[in-house]
Amino acid sequence: MIYFDNSATTKPFPEVLESFLKVSQQFYGNPSSIHRFGIDAENLLRKAQNQASELFGVEQEEIVFTSGGTEGNNMAIKGIALAHQNKGRHIITTEIEHPSVIEACKSLETLGFTVTYLPVDSNGIVKFADVKQAITKETILVSIMHVNNELGTIQPVEAIGKMLKEMPRIYFHVDHVQGYGKIPLDMNGTGIDLCTVSGHKIHGLKGTGLLYVKKGTKLFPLLHGGNQQSNLRSGTENLAGIVSLVKAMRLITEKSKTHSEYLKELNQQLRAELLAISFIKINTIEDQAPHILNISIPGYKPEVIIHALGERDIFISTKSACSSKKTDESAVLKAVGFSHDRTISALRISLSYYNTKEEIELFSRSLQRVVQQLSKVMG
Amino acid sequence: MDAIYLDHAATSPVHPDVIEAMLPVMKQTFGNPSSIHQYGRKARQLLDQARSVAASSIHANEKNIIFTSGGTEADNIALLGTAWANKSKGNHIITTVIEHHATLRTAESLEKQGFEVTYLPVQQSGQVSVKDLRDALTDQTILVSVMMVNNETGVKQPIQEIGELLIDHQAYFHTDAVQAYGICDLDVNVLNVDLLTVSSHKVNGPKGVGFLYIRDGVQINTIQFGGEQERKRRPGTENVANIVGFKKAIELIAGEKDQRLRKYQSYKQTFLETLKELNLDFAINGEEEQLVPTIVNISFPGTNVESLLMNFDLAGIAVSSGSACTAGSIEPSHVLSEMFGSEDERTVNSIRFSFGLANNEKQIIEAATKVGAIVNRLAS
Numbered sequence: 233m234i235y236f237d238n239s240a241t242t243k244p245f246p247e248v249l250e251s252f253l254k255v256s257q258q259f260y261g262n263p264s265s266i267h268r269f270g271i272d273a274e275n276l277l278r279k280a281q282n283q284a285s286e287l288f289g290v291e292q293e294e295i296v297f298t299s300g301g302t303e304g305n306n307m308a309i310k311g312i313a314l315a316h317q318n319k320g321r322h323i324i325t326t327e328i329e330h331p332s333v334i335e336a337c338k339s340l341e342t343l344g345f346t347v348t349y350l351p352v353d354s355n356g357i358v359k360f361a362d363v364k365q366a367i368t369k370e371t372i373l374v375s376i377m378h379v380n381n382e383l384g385t386i387q388p389v390e391a392i393g394k395m396l397k398e399m400p401r402i403y404f405h406v407d408h409v410q411g412y413g414k415i416p417l418d419m420n421g422t423g424i425d426l427c428t429v430s431g432h433k434i435h436g437l438k439g440t441g442l443l444y445v446k447k448g449t450k451l452f453p454l455l456h457g458g459n460q461q462s463n464l465r466s467g468t469e470n471l472a473g474i475v476s477l478v479k480a481m482r483l484i485t486e487k488s489k490t491h492s493e494y495l496k497e498l499n500q501q502l503r504a505e506l507l508a509i510s511f512i513k514i515n516t517i518e519d520q521a522p523h524i525l526n527i528s529i530p531g532y533k534p535e536v537i538i539h540a541l542g543e544r545d546i547f548i549s550t551k552s553a554c555s556s557k558k559t560d561e562s563a564v565l566k567a568v569g570f571s572h573d574r575t576i577s578a579l580r581i582s583l584s585y586y587n588t589k590e591e592i593e594l595f596s597r598s599l600q601r602v603v604q605q606l607s608k609v610m611g
Numbered sequence: 612m613d614a615i616y617l618d619h620a621a622t623s624p625v626h627p628d629v630i631e632a633m634l635p636v637m638k639q640t641f642g643n644p645s646s647i648h649q650y651g652r653k654a655r656q657l658l659d660q661a662r663s664v665a666a667s668s669i670h671a672n673e674k675n676i677i678f679t680s681g682g683t684e685a686d687n688i689a690l691l692g693t694a695w696a697n698k699s700k701g702n703h704i705i706t707t708v709i710e711h712h713a714t715l716r717t718a719e720s721l722e723k724q725g726f727e728v729t730y731l732p733v734q735q736s737g738q739v740s741v742k743d744l745r746d747a748l749t750d751q752t753i754l755v756s757v758m759m760v761n762n763e764t765g766v767k768q769p770i771q772e773i774g775e776l777l778i779d780h781q782a783y784f785h786t787d788a789v790q791a792y793g794i795c796d797l798d799v800n801v802l803n804v805d806l807l808t809v810s811s812h813k814v815n816g817p818k819g820v821g822f823l824y825i826r827d828g829v830q831i832n833t834i835q836f837g838g839e840q841e842r843k844r845r846p847g848t849e850n851v852a853n854i855v856g857f858k859k860a861i862e863l864i865a866g867e868k869d870q871r872l873r874k875y876q877s878y879k880q881t882f883l884e885t886l887k888e889l890n891l892d893f894a895i896n897g898e899e900e901q902l903v904p905t906i907v908n909i910s911f912p913g914t915n916v917e918s919l920l921m922n923f924d925l926a927g928i929a930v931s932s933g934s935a936c937t938a939g940s941i942e943p944s945h946v947l948s949e950m951f952g953s954e955d956e957r958t959v960n961s962i963r964f965s966f967g968l969a970n971n972e973k974q975i976i977e978a979a980t981k982v983g984a985i986v987n988r989l990a991s
Contacts, residue, residue: 237650241643241848249637256630256817262622266920267929268614270621299680299819302847306835332837332846339836432848437637439680439819439850454834456720457683457713466713467683468622468812470819473853538648547648 234546234591238433239381239410239524239582244480245435251479252437255472263469264460273471280471280478287481288429288444290419296443296464297474301409301430302332303454304443305375307465308405308426309336311451312373313345319401320370326350326358326387327567328380333407337375346370355517356385356568363392373403378411382551382564382580383516384524386415393423403449409433409441413484414495414523425449429481431473435584436480440473484585491585495522498583498592505596511603513574515565523583526565528574529603534560537579540602546595549580614927615974619813619967620762620790620906621931625856626815626968632859633817636852644849645838654851661858668861669788669807670798671824677841678822678854682789682810685823686713686756688845689785689806692831693754694721700781701751707731707739707768708949709761714787715945718756727751733949737766737897744773752782759791763946763963764897765906767795774803783829789813789821793864794872794903805829811853815968816860820853876904878966878975883907885979891986896947896961906965908947910957913990916943919962922985928978931963 235243255276261269263277278292285292298304313323325337327349337347348366352358358376367374374396378389389406396404405426408417413434419427426449431440445451445464457466499522506512506527515526529537534550541548551562565575581595616624636657642650644658659673666673679685694704706718708730718728729747731739739757748755755777759770770786777784785806788797793814799807807824811817825831825844837846864871879902886893886909896908911919916932923930932944943958951957966975 235650237643237646237648240646240651241641243641244637249634252637253630253634256625257627260622260624261929262618265618265621265929265931267618267924267931268927269616269618269929299684299850300847302835302837303680306837330837332835335836335846430848432643437850437852438848439853455683455687455713456716457686457711459712459716466687466716467681468810468818470680470817470853472817473819535647542648547642547646547650549646549648 234595236546236548236581236583236587236595238584239580240549241432241438242435242584244437245483247483248436248476248480252472252476255475259471263471264458276475277469277471280475284442284478284481287478287485288419290444291447293462294444294447296445296461297469297477298441298443298465299439299470300432300441301330301407301428304428304430304441305330305332305407306336307443307451307454308428309333309373309375310340310454312403312405312426313340314452315450316372316403317345320372321345322368322370322372323347324350324363324366324371324374326352326376328352328356328383328564329375329377330381330407330409333375333377352567354569356380356383356564358387360388360391364395367399367402371402373405375405375407377407378417379415379521379524380564381410382562382578383526383568384521385516386520389417389424390422395423397421397423410521410524413488414521419444431477431480434480434484436477437473439470440477442477487585492522495583495585498522498587498589499525501589502581502592502596505592509596509600515568515570515574515578525581527579527581528570528577529579530573530577532577532603532606534577534579536606537602540606541598544598544602546598549582551578551580614929615978616929616969617964617966617978618929618931619969620963620965622812622818623815623967624969625817626860626863628863629816629856629859633852633856636855640851644851645840657851657855658849661854664858664861665822668797668865669824670800674842675825675827676822677825677844678820678849679845680819680850681812681821682787682808683713685808685810685821686711686787687717688823688831688834689808690714690717690721690754690756691834693783693785693806693829694726696830696832697753697783701753703727703729703749703751704754704756705729705731705744705747705752705782706756707733707758709733709739709946710756710758711762711787711789714756714758733946735950736901737761737764737950738901739768741769741772741776745776748780748782752780754785755782756785756787758787759795760903761946762790763944764908765790765902765965766897767791767901767903770804771802778803790903790906793868794905799824799826811857811860814860814864816857817853820850820857872904875966878970878972879904879907881972881975882964882979885976886983889980889983889987891983892990893986896950896957905967906963908961908963910961911986911990912956912960914960914986916959916961918989919960919985922989923962923982926981926985928981932961
């Protein structure tokens with residue numbers, strides 16, 4: 233089995249399961265209860281929050297645990313917009329964001345907000361100058377992803393943050409779901425006010441994630457209720473999920489320190505092998521996130537290739553799993569300006585630190601064979 | 612000394628079978644249900660099976676079930692979603708003063724945004740009155756939200772009667788069934804509810820998952836935006852393992868329901884009888900006939916809730932003064948204040964005991980004996 237769909241979701245670390253199991257069995261109290269079961273749970277929650285903040289390089293009270301990336305993005309975008317609309321009602325984002333950002337912004341448009349969806353250049357990267365130019369005196373929020381989930385392109389969030397740092401009226405949110413554990417991003421003094429992380433993309437569990445909320449940032453809550461997590465996120469904390477998330481964060485951070493070059497090598501090998509196959513077009517430019525490579529095989533339906541590979545126990549995807557059900561066309565590739573035959577025939581290969589060179593070799597050969605066989609069938 | 616957990620209404624221990632059902636999913640079926648390859652499809656199958664089990668448990672169709680991150684999220688979707696989607700039909704919402712904070716705070720938030728909210732009072736019995744509801748209904752009412760069982764007192768609310776009353780009214784009927792699920796018989800068609808909230812961690816399932824039932828034809832907005840998961844009503848990669856764990860919990864409570872409820876009812880009786888044998892001065896808050904077997908809220912005259920909680924905890928008895936969800940604070944119970952008036956001493960001398968999986972008969976007698984001793988000491 234070759235699993236190259238790590239940007240859709242990852243296999244949880246065994247240690248993550250152990251953490252989940254242990255907490256589920258031993259710490260079942262509600263952290264809001266004031267008896268010993270609750271206090272034990274609360275202490276563990278604080279410890280997890282503290283560890284997450286250290287791994288993230290921020291302060292403990294700046295970590296809010298969520299049910300995942302979608303909630304983190306919604307909480308940040310809707311939360312800032314609704315809490316600060318008296319200062320202005322303009323939001324800047326890009327055309328290549330994850331649906332949870334794009335759709336959250338569209339929903340705000342129906343409430344009277346104005347949203348600028350910035351284009352990207354032919355490499356799939358938003359231009360710093362475009363961001364700067366889009367800012368008006370009404371702008372209250374800029375939301376830009378760090379690593380694009382379909383292309384793997386790295387967006388200039390550090391430069392944008394530096395600029396926005398000088399404009400305290402504007403909040404800056406970064407969707408770091410695909411970048412965390414792969415491409416380091418410093419929260420300290422970089423002008424980032426909010427940052428989303430998802431557990432299941434870093435070998436943690438589904439239903440877990442966190443939002444970094446810089447101290448002093450006022451958010452309108454997405455969920456109302458018991459006022460858990462400093463009033464930012466009501467609902468009984470999923471303690472076993474939270475502890476397992478922090479475990480995944482620690483393990484992926486360690487792995488990234490020792491295996492970052494290795495992942496780059498895998499990417500280079502994959503790129504070189506696919507480049508040698510004439511019918512494959514590579515859509516991701518060089519030197520981007522090492523775990524994602526986007527290609528097109530014009531003339532072939534991506535699902536057909538995915539199924540044929542699936543029969544060989546090889547798993548890749550078309551584009552974002554969150555939009556897999558819509559039309560074949562990739563909105564991200566379209567935004568980059570690729571021709572129609574490429575935007576409807578895109579495949580995403582996404583790696584983890586645990587993939588091997590042998591898997592890459594086998595994958596490249598299999599892909600080539602699969603396409604050749606399909607071309608015979610299609611005659 | 613092992614502490615005795617009598618706070619199952621706050622949260623309940625995860626059943627070992629639930630954990631056992633979840634681990635293989637995490638290890639082997641870790642795919643994203645939206646992925647079109649085999650890993651995705653297998654995860655999707657698990658999701659579909661769980662949805663079917665969840666639906667059957669309330670006699671609903673599986674397409675009317677959406678999985679959420681828990682009860683709070685489900686209540687928020689039910690209230691915010693229907694309020695905004697039906698604003699053209701009216702801007703009046705009816706709920707009650709005894710709801711869980713997930714409902715109350717959401718209703719308050721809607722009030723700030725221009726909706727008119729009526730909070731029905733509660734009687735001394737702990738029940739809201741159907742007549743009060745009938746009087747509060749107007750042609751502007753778009754939503755009625757009444758919990759099925761109150762989380763602090765355990766008193767059942769007249770959901771079926773309210774459902775009947777609303778059959779010919781435009782207002783949607785939402786019930787927060789978090790405390791009722793697994794205890795009361797729930798049939799959405801008998802109850803005539805349009806929306807119904809359930810949480811997993813109150814029924815020995817994992818935390819971080821719940822579901823919302825939404826009847827066909829209900830106009831409802833989403834509160835989060837993104838992918839097209841959960842029939843476009845709740846985006847985000849589905850928490851497959853937790854949902855499978857939740858499914859297991861649902862199967863467990865259905866499988867042994869009568870036996871389990873008899874057991875909890877006998878715990879409660881044993882507990883109360885033991886207190887009586889100790890000649891303790893106490894009173895049950897709320898109409899005893901209307902209580903679920905698992906919860907009893909007791910007032911101990913001459914005591915104070917803070918010292919009760921502290922002493923119980925020191926003696927190894929974990930209980931609560933009300934909802935756990937007031938984030939660690941000991942405030943007078945809003946439910947008891949509404950039942951008896953905020954000046955009544957029962958609001959500051961009452962404790963909720965809730966029974967469940969973590970208990971056995973011996974513990975109950977031990978707990979009641981200790982409670983009796985502490986109360987006698989504090990009240991004298």
